[in-house]
Every structure is written in C-alpha cells, then in structure tokens.
Amino acid sequence: MSAQSAGIFLTEDRLAIRDMAREFAMREVLPRANELDPVQGEIPMDLRAQMSELGFFGILIPEEHGGLGLGLSEYAVVVEELSRAWMSVASLIARGQQFTAGFDAAQRERYLPAMARGEFLSAFALSEAEAGSDVANLSCRATPDGDGWRITGQKMWCTFADGADYLQVFARTGPVDPAHRSRGVTCFLMPKERGSLPDGVTGTPVRKIGYHGWKTWELAFDDAWAEEVVGELGKGFRVAMGDLDTARIHTAARAIGLARGALEDSITYAGQRVQFGRPIGENQAIRFTIADMATQIEASRALMYQVCAAVDAGQPSPVQASMVKLVASEMAERVTSEGLQIHGGAGYTTDFPVERYWRDARLTKIFEGTSEIQMRIISDALLGRPDSR
Structure with missing residues (x-):
C-alpha cells in the first residue's frame, strides 16, 4: 500500500481497524482456512463468535441498533483483510448487515441488534x-x-x-x-x-x-x-437491488484481499524456492511479474477507496460501484493465476493456499452481477441503452 493512499484514506482510526482485522485474520482465520478448505469443512462456530465480539457483523449497523455505526470505507478495509485469509469468512459478515434494504422501522428495531451480534444472519x-x-x-x-x-x-x-x-x-x-x-x-x-x-x-x-x-x-x-x-x-425487486452498490464494493474488497494473499505468498515463496543455485525471486521474470501483480492490486484498491469515500459522503454511484467490482474481480483472477504460476507445480496442490485464492477469485467475476453485467451497466451509462427494436 502506498504512503499516499495510506495518508489520504487510511486515517488513524481506519489504520487501527485494519491492523486489528489483519491480526485476527492471520492469527485465527488463515490457519482454519488452510486446514478446512481443502476438505470442504465449514467455518467453525467459535470463529463466528470471535467475529461477533470484534463487532464485524455490525460495522454498517447504526449505534442505536447495537452496531458500530461506521461507513463503507471501514467495512471494505475489514473485508479485504478477512478475504486475504479466507473469502468465505469475509463473505459471512455480510449476512448480518448487507441484506436489510426494505426493512421498515419496526423490523430494524426488532432485527438489527441481533444482526449486529451475529445472532440473526x-x-x-x-x-x-x-x-x-x-x-x-x-x-x-x-x-x-x-x-x-x-x-x-x-x-x-x-x-x-x-x-x-x-x-x-x-x-x-x-x-x-x-x-x-x-x-x-x-x-x-x-x-x-x-x-x-x-x-x-x-x-x-x-x-x-x-x-x-x-x-x-x-x-x-x-x-x-x-x-x-x-x-x-x-x-420486492427494489429490495433485491437495494444493497447492490454495497454488495459490489464488498466483492471488490474480497477480490483485492484474494489477490493480496497470492502476492504476499508469492513473495515469500520466491525468496525460499531455489532453482539453478539461487532463489527464483532473483530472476527478472519473477520480479517483473510480482511488480505487475502489486501494481494491479494497488490500482484496484485506490479505485475502491475512491468509491467508498463517495458513498460515505452521501454521493453513491452505481456506475462506479460496477466499475470497481469489474476492475477488482478481473484483476484478482489474473493476479492469483500469476501467483499460482510462480509456485509452479506446488501451486497446483492444496498444500499451498494460492490455489484457494485462485479458485475463489474466479467466483468474484460471477456473483453480485457478472463482469458482463457490469460492462452493460457502465456502457449504458456512457452511451445510453441500445434501441430495443
């Protein structure tokens, strides 16, 4: 992450939230993912309980309903960190705060406090x-x-x-x-x-x-x-579409987390894997690939920060939400694939997490609207909808 983006977007409070989420993800989530994902095991209940204690289910829920009352910016920061460890865990926190469009005042009063505690997902x-x-x-x-x-x-x-x-x-x-x-x-x-x-x-x-x-x-x-x-x-169609901007930014953050996992693991592997008498990280081909991976991640993250800041400032843009979802998900598939390539044959085994990042990144191009749907939304905004005749 560049110093410039950290200075502009990552305020002291957001840095603290990021560091807390990162420590939890790497200490608690990543080992469980490495153990359970290869055997298709389920997210443990004790992990969900820890997430509840940290407030992850209530980031977007107002304080008067028991949540943290934070914005999409803080939400995206946490989602990226969790997804870097296990995308499914990063997806789980949406189940308590992203599907409330259409709730009336009575439903919000009745359900949001339980959602914020992770008890009504x-x-x-x-x-x-x-x-x-x-x-x-x-x-x-x-x-x-x-x-x-x-x-x-x-x-x-x-x-x-x-x-x-x-x-x-x-x-x-x-x-x-x-x-x-x-x-x-x-x-x-x-x-x-x-x-x-x-x-x-x-x-x-x-x-x-x-x-x-x-x-x-x-x-x-x-x-x-x-x-x-x-x-x-x-x-009900309004309810279904009501959270799409948040859902697409959520997916962008998940995609960036997956790509970052592939990048960080590839850097480690390139320093440890020795071929022809030296670490493969000394080969220019590997070095340039890693440089390109890092640049693509940073560019996607910068756009995500921009879109999050606009939403939190009361200026949502469905087109920009589609853009960041498109850019980040397409980037994640490329970057995780490059990470798998750097790992060579080892990358095509379940002994290394990079194959998980690769498999899950492919899904980000499909759910919350496929890449083709995002391009249709963007092109319609720029060119107008085509004549239906």
Missing part, C-alpha cells in the same frame, strides 16, 4: 434456474393463505441456507407484466432454526469448486409458510 434466496443475471425472471410463487403466504418453487445458489437464522425469499405475488417483469415480486422474511431448513423446504448442496467453508444450496419450496413481508407487496 441471512441467506438470500433470489436466483432460480432461469433467473440468474435475469433476476426479474422469477417463477417461484407465493399465494395468500390466511394471515400469511404459501411459497412454492425452486431456488438456486442459496449460500448458507442451512446455517442462517432466516431466509430472505423472493417470490411472485402478482401476474407477470411482460413490459415490467420485475413488478409483482415480493420479498419474504422466513425465520428458521440455525442448522436446518424451514418446514416445507428441502435442498441439495451444490457441488462447488471453491467458496468452501459453507454450503450453497438448490432449494425446493413446497407450500412453505411465510408471513412477514420485507418492503412493499409486489415491490
């Missing part, structure tokens, strides 16, 4: 087999039943469905309007026991190549009961 049930990037194309349906609703249909890519304390389920409550397909979708809050799925919901874990530490599920809803609506009836 969510799983987001939005995507379906035919509704990935086309998130308005939902077929899961909710029908009225007395004081509540019965939900029937399929959901895909619901990470943490078993470990969460509630599901946030998006289902169609109105007819499909071909001209405005996002209308008629409602968001439901479905509380459940941690460690199980709700009554009327069955699931199959997705066989992933990465993002281990928790399961990602394909879910089937069969008259599953829900009675609490988040946001307005029929306007």
